[in-house]
Amino acid sequence: MEFLIITLLTFVYMVYYYYKKSFQYWEKKGVAQIKPSFPFGNIENPITSKGGTVMNLADLHQQFKANGEKIGGIYAGCSPMILIIDPEWLKLIVSKDFKYFNSHAAIFDEKVEPLEAHLFNLEGARWREMRVKVTPTFTSGKMKTMFNTLLECGVQLEEFIETSHKNKKDLDIKEILACFTTDVIGSCAFGLECNSFKNPKAEFRSYGRKLFESSLKFRIRNILTMISPSIVKSLKLHFTDKCSSKFFRAFIKDSFKYRKSKNVTRNDFMQLLINMENPIDELAAQGFFFFLAGFETASTTMSFCLYELAHHQNVQDKLRNEINEIIKKNDGKLSYHAMMEMKYMDQIINETLRMYPPIHTLPRLCTQNYTLPNGAIIEKGTPVFTSLLALQRDEDYFPEPNKFNPDRFSKKNKRHITPFTFLPFGEGPRICVGLRFGMMQTRVGLSLFLKNYKVAPHESTRYPMQFDNQSAILSPKGKIILKHEKLKFD
Ligand code: HEM
Known part of the structure; x- marks a missing residue:
């Protein structure tokens, strides 16, 4: 018994000593830190945390900023990591000294899950090689050729809104837009009709939903990734x-074999990937990530946007006028060029992405020891994060940051935005490769939605927005339900 007590006390002391020593790491390096606590360090308890990692990192960012710090040292458990606060230092990390931070700090094992070896997760030479191959998939020329496919998917979106209007049904905005973007990416990536609107059990939509389902398991895995x-x-x-992975791998492999054996060529991402002649697992991983990145980011952006427009009727009217004037000037049609002329539309999308960056925290990993301008050294292997949510809502850069004000991005005003304070698509060599496609989807979806309909908040819609604390990307808590009214034009 005595032996057991001594062993236990020794163990407790060792854990205490280990934590105490670990928690001195940043102080010793002369980097400011916020008092960490046992056992999660500066990360909130994943089970009881109200705001999840999103708000946790945003809060820490604000505390360091209030203390005048350019960076802050934090601990996930006892693992040290850096939060970048100052935009000029962020520029060094993501752009100027990129070679020291060329990784997204992803943890994956492609032997366990081959689909996770996609561009976002790769690093070093393998990332660079894949990036060079994938980039031509997203040129403006390729976007133009895909534009009509987007409009075809838009027909089902318009029909769905029309039917809801006739049946006096309010709109579950996020679900509707996820159906639209699933159909779009299914078509543009794989040449497939997903039919998400007509068939509520459509496979692509169901598996897509599963992949982003928030769960405690996901959150614990997320925190464990940071801690150890x-x-x-x-x-x-x-x-x-697992099920979604099985479905996507089988689907991509079958389409690949079918196209090769029947000599079928199509004008879609899959074809461009096939032309690269990479091993099939690598191809499947890229196709899978296009699907993942393509439907959820754009559908949440449109949902947040319509949510704000429902609360800002004057902005909504002004945007609708722009859409309809441009369509009228273009013989009643929405064309790629006509859509690119919508300047106010872009101001609104940018303001939405400022307030609601879908990828709320920008990740990097230090891949070689790096000396900061103040002489502090970031050691190889240290994860480096930036809370885009906190940075883009900092009142020093965006006065009245919680106010939806698209005029911040007018031609006259946007010149005054401090560099590296607005980066919803990231920056530097790892900037989002699908930026053009994401913007195009968002412009088309909003145009089709708003040209004939006015949206307004439902009694159940709360303002300001509350976020889902368990979701991987910035998502609203619960549904966004909006009312809609059909407008009659002369
Ligand atoms: C509104 C829509 C979107 C937003 C806000 C968004 C945002 C981002 C962000 C913040 C990053 C990380 C950038 C960095 O580390 O500096 C990223 C990377 C990436 N995104 Fe997007 N994205 C969007 C749409 C898309 C679409 C439609 C696709 C593809 C179909 C896509 C594919 C990718 C890929 C492959 C990467 C990894 C790039 C690399 O590591 O080299 N994204 N995105």
Whole structure:
């Protein structure tokens, strides 16, 4: 018994000592830190946390900023990591000294889950090689050729809104737009009709929903990734839902074989990937990520946008006038060029992405020891994060940051925006490769939605927005329900 007590006390003391020592890491380096606590460090308890990682990192950012810090040292458990606060230092990390931070700090094992070896997760030479191959998929020329496919998917969106209007049904905005973007990416990536509107059990929509379903398991995995990547690796934990992975791998492999054997060529992402002649697992991983990145980011952007427009009727009217005037000037049609002329539309999308960046935290990993301008050294292997949500809502850069004001992005005003304070698509060599496609989807979806309909808040819609604390990307808590009214034009 005595032996047991001594062993236990020794163990407790060792854990205490280990934590105490670990929590001195940033102080010793002369980097400011906020008092961490046992056992999660500066990360909130994943089970009881109200705001989740999104708000946790945004809060820490604000605390360091209030203390006048350019960076802050934090601990996930006892693992040290950096939060970048100052935009000039952010520029060094993501752009100027990119070679020291060329990784997204992803933890994955492609032997366990081959679909996770996609561009976002790759690093070093393998990332660069894949980036060079994938980039031509998203040129403006390719976007033009895909524009009509988007409009075809838009017909079902318009029909759905029309039917809801006739049946006096309010709109579950996020679900409707996720159906639209699933159909778009299904078509543009794989040449497939997903039919998400007509068939509520459509496979692509169901698996897409599963992949982004918020869960405690996901959150614990997320926190474990920060605290101890080696545990995540040895337990073979992965982000991708098993059934969805099986479905996507089989689907991509079958289409690949079908196209090769029948000599079928199509004008879609899949064809461009096939032309690269990479091993099939690598191809499947890229196709899978286009699907993932393509439907959820754009559908949440449109949802947040319509939510704000429902609360700002004057902005909504002004945008509708722009859409309809441009369509009228273009013989009653929406064309790629006509859509690119919508300047107010872009101001509104930018303001939405400022307030609601879908990827709320920009990740990097330090891949070689790096000396900051103040002499502090970031050691190889240290994860480096930036809370885009906090940075883009900082009142020093965006006065009245919680006010939806698209005029910040007018031609006259946007010149005064401080560099590296607005970066919803990231920056530097790892900037979002699908930026043009994401913007195009958002412009088309909003144009089709708003040209004939006015949206307004439902009694159940709360303002300001509350976020889902368990979701991987910035998402509203619960549904966004909006009312809609059909407008009659002469
Ligand atoms: C509104 C829509 C979108 C937003 C806000 C968005 C945002 C982002 C952000 C913040 C990053 C990280 C950038 C960095 O680390 O500096 C990223 C990377 C990426 N995005 Fe997007 N994205 C969007 C749409 C898309 C679409 C439609 C696709 C593809 C079909 C896509 C594919 C990718 C890929 C492949 C990467 C990894 C790039 C790399 O690591 O080299 N994204 N995106």
